[in-house]
Amino acid sequence: MESQLNQNQAVLKAAELEKQVSSPEGSLTILSEVSFEIPAGQSVAVVGSSGAGKSTLLALLAGLDLPTKGHVVLNGSNLGQLDEDGRAKVRAENVGFIFQSFHLVPSLNALENVMLPMELAGMAKAREAAQGIIDTVGLGKRWSHYPAQLSGGEKQRVAIARAFALDPAVLFADEPTGNLDTNTGKHIVDLMFELNRDSATTLVLVTHDLALAEKCDRILTLDAGRLVSDSGATA
């Protein structure tokens, strides 16, 4: 299996994660006692029904939110010990994102959207580099189009190009095919896994789609906020 490489070093570590939020009905526990480690280069799917806590887990792993208890270590950095700017810096250096609703900046064209993380990281020659990646995802001729002028599949290609722009250590994908038709979704998944393989990135994928999950090396199953199963891929 492709997934057996670089397993000696954990790039992402979740320890005793718990997340509670306050609601009109009182305190609500969304995640509880979730612990696991993900070695570099592994592709991991997080599955579970709606409300199981998948997106919350993703937010905690990426440092977009903080756990009520427990901690996350991302490529050696304990996110709980960092302030918001510190976590942003960790993300800038280590993380790429692909979202269900693409999250492209509407005022920027396709190329400029890909350039965004490069510019944030102060990378020289961002335009040339972005142009290269956008060619790779097959949008070379449409680089000057704005998100409103692109189809759903094209938007997600731009988002994938953006996610891989800085060659991140970890790529987080939140239901990447959720807004796409089956055929387009299949192309997008192929593209994502191809780029992931080429760059040896660790992939954390949140999905409902079991077929998609089975493409990953490992599947974490959440139910009512608890990790109920941690299994290797069966494919």
Added chain:
Amino acid sequence: MKSLAYALKTFPRELRSGEVLVLLAAVALAVAALTAVGFLTDRIGKAVARQANEVLAADLRLRSPEPIPVEWQDAASQQGLQTAETMTFPSVVYGGDLSTLATIKAVSANYPLRGAVRVSDTLFGEQRTVDDVPARGEVWADGALLARIDADVGDLVQLGDSELRVSAVLTYRPDQSIGFASLAPSVLVNIDDIPGANLLGEGSRVGYALLVAGLDEDVNAFYTAIEDDLPESVRSSNREESSEQAFNAADRAQRFLSLTAIISLLLSAVAVAMSARRFAQRRMDTVALMKSLGATQGFVISVATVQLLLLGIVGVTIGAIVGYGAEKALSVILADLIAADLPPTGWMPVVLACGSALVLLIGFALPSILQLRNTPPLRVLRHDAMPPAPSRLLIAGLALGAVAALLYRSVGDPQILAILLGGIVVIAATLYLVGRLLVMSMGRFRSGVGVAWRYGLANIARRGRSSAIQVVAFGLGLTVLLLLTIVRTDLLEGWRQTINEEAPNHFMINIQPYELEPVAEIFVANNVEVPDFVPLVRARMVTVNGEDVKTRTYPDPGGEWMANREANLSFAAKLSPTNEVIDGEWWPEDYSGPPLVSVEEEAAVETGLVVGDEIVYRVAGQEVALTIASIRRVNWDSFEPNFFMMLSPGALDNLPTTYISSLHLKPGEESVLVPLVRAHPSISVIDIDAILQQVRDIIDKASLAVQAVFIFTLAAGVAVLFAAVQSTIDERRFESAMLRALGAEKRTVFAGVMAEFAALGIAAGVLASVGASVLAAVIATRVFDLPYEFNPILWIAGVGAGVIIVSLSGYIAARSAVNSPPVAVLRTA
């Protein structure tokens, strides 16, 4: 540095995307309005001030009992100022066997430097403006003088050793006194004729004057240069000391313009605040994304601030160009008012408008921008994750601070500023509270109405705070629109009424008691209404409560002067309609008791007199003791004869009395004056028509200017309404698409949206009517010294305008939302 480079690099993309257009438009509109208002107030202010300067016939007048030194003339010329010289002295004018004492006004070539002399070719004939002075060998004499010496235009008169020809009847000169001091009729003569007439010997009472006019700064520079060398005997006058009435009018015009500028500013501020809020909300997703991609808070806030600043610069540039162009266009429209020789205003209004725009952005846009800093990156996964709302104290503090800073420049008076700020805060708070109440009460109406209204009312209730804020915004916009339209008209009307069309246009003075009857007969014979004759007795105050007026102490130096001068006393049984008793009581019409006096308010304050004080006057060797019965407020603008001291009937019996009268002569009725002055040459007739016309002109032109400026204010008001509607447009588009996807007809959705706006409009209209009424009362009574009368039209117009304007804005906004294909809207959501 990285953020600056990024902000600069991405700014053109932001502009191109059109996302920031609302805010850009708000800033540009604010600057355009402020620039145009600034330019206009500056120029109109100068024009009005210059018109007020007419009463001096100059911008600065130096009067001296000695001839004006040549050095002063030279100093004025060096500053590039226009100058003219005048000499004024009493002398006897002969015509055949008759002669009369006259005031001789000898003038040099440029006289008058401000305003114009008017003459007519026959006695009380049609007047025309002239722009030169009498040629050598000629005089222009006033009608009373010609009547006294039985002369006419074309006749020769003798002045000293010279014979001069009367070439016109002098009807008006800008610097003529309208008081009673210059009783002798006047003659205008060329200054070069004076030496040859050999009129001035030792001890002649000649008043010399140097008239100066030019740019304000040059006049000031000139005055500063000579100020230290001015002998004590020289009196200088500028606009501030000139005619009370003309100055009052100029001052009120300035206040009206300032009020308009202030309202434009407030509306712009509201528009900027609302569009900045939308600007920030629309950026929230991008900020969350940038944070998820590794951007720090400092980076996010720097980018947003720099871009806001850049946006400010672009907005200011567009606004300044539009404002400058608009000012040019308005100047053409108002060419008649804004004299061509007015100095250019320079770039100061643009600089001030840019500064104001910056203050506006800091005060009204910055809180929204600062909020962006705390946008949680989690928002990329959970769209309901919002940054904590900025501190209300911070928002209110920044906004009030900005408004105060901006208003202070326009108002320049802490008391008026406090009243205005107080009014704004009270109305906003009231509007907000009632807005919340309205929103809460919506639920009660929902069950009894059709589906469209239920949907509309449900929308208002659901948006809670946002609906209340919209009511505040609409209400505030409407308040100022009402203030500007109806209240402005009311105020202007009130102001104009203080000098109504029936105001007297002629004064007759020095009428002897035995002349009353024959004079009245002349009026009757000419079918002109006989005017009232008011008695007048010249007297000197001797003691107050037994204390000598010379040794008494006074609260104000003006009081000392008033107590020691020769006073004009009058008596009346009835209180004049232009007077109002503010302390004590007016005597009964049939009063016949001990002599009483009613003192004018300001005179009483300055001389320290109160009801019950005892004053003794000396009249022709007799002493008259008077008890103060009341203190009166006098409307001096009325042009009716009014007196500081009004006595009870009988108080002045058997004392030497003359009469004065004021009369309103309709066009054509002036001919009655010819037989009158010929039969009674000692009576002086003063034509104040021209002066009245001057004051009316100032008022008319100033109100025209206010209306022109009002166009911008209206534009700013509409911008607020659109910004308010625009702030909810995305939500509305989505809801409309949802409802239509669920099967609602376009018409139903549309009616629901319209019902919502109509309800908001009613609420805002009611609140605006209350607000405008209260503010108007405060402004009328405290700022403009006018009585306030409640106007019910305000309410009808307020609610009507609320429903119409808000619904119209809603219609325009809703049309695009309702018409958007549901699938497109839902897909991009």
